Amino acid sequence: MSDLLTCVGLERSFGDLKAVQGVSFSVAVGETYGLLGPNGAGKTTCISMIAGLLDPDAGEVTVAGQAMGPRASAAKNDVGLVPQELAIYPDLSARENLDFFARLYGLDTARRKRRVDEVLEVIGLTDRAGDRAGTYSGGMKRRLNIGIGMLHEPKLLILDEPTVGVDPQSRNAILESVETLATDGMGVLYTTHYMEEAERLCDRIGIIDQGTLVAEGTRRELVGMIGEQDVVRLKTVGDVQAAEAACAVVEGVSSTDVEEDTVVCLVDEAAPRLPALLAAVGATDADVSGVEVREPDIEDVFLHLTGKALRD
DSSP: OOOOEEEEEEEEEEEEEEEEEEEEEEETTTTTEEOOTTSSSHHHHHHHHHTTTOOSSSSEEEEETTEOSSTOHHHEEEEEEEEESOOOOTTTTTHHHHHHHHTTTTTOOHHHHHHHHHHHHHHTOGTTSSBGGGSSSHHHHHHHHHHHHTTOOEEEEEEEEEEHHHHOHHHHHHHHHHHHHHHHTTTEEEEEOOHHHHHHHHHEEEETTTTTEEEOHHHHHHHHHHHHHEEEEEEEOOOOHHHHHHHHHHHTEEEEETTEEEEEEEESSHHHHHHHHHHHHHHEEEEEEEEEEEEHHHHHHHHHHHSOOTTT
């Protein structure tokens, strides 16, 4: 995949505060990239520079090969920005909101009608298209907010915490919409305070703390950076000590322990090792009555690197 967004050495200060210090990353065509960080880490400043709302003190942003900045109209045409705060008119219907913003984007009549219908379908509001937006639930308003940002078919869509304050059903609908966008080839830059969203949606994740990008990679790459291993717990019936000894010699198992009737194994990548572990126990005077696998997640990485929970 070719790079759609490239950020190189971004820096920005506000007086004596260095909000962003040397941040570099890229987003490929069709990729969903998660930018995670605690409050005050520099995410909003980065997004403002990427969207062309703020000039960097140093470094550069390019979108689809075009330099981005406050006066870069051509580059801005390739970007859709969905802010955390709602940017909709509550007295207008969803269709009227979308039509209004499509006119601002300069879409001609035929394309405007087509895009409004397409976006309503993607965000799941076709059945409520004629209702005033002010009567919508929080989740429906969020979905409309996303629809406005994607009306002009941008190559890069920036979503700044799009599921804040919505119910679980609406949140899932929003995530499904984002998954559809990436499948259709749009690049997505996604910020969130929910680790499970990042794990579900993002092909790669960048972790920013105190204005610096401290880590970047896929989920597996990030977990590998801190040396965390998967934990496999095998609840057994019979000779638990024999079961432990059998598991200890399975390839990929670094250590074992016994907790009452359970063998606890630290394993490199549990999924491919699990059949061998079950076979090893089965060859002893013990049977496995339950299996639990815990893989380290992005939360573990985040806490390790920043010393904070994501919402701190």
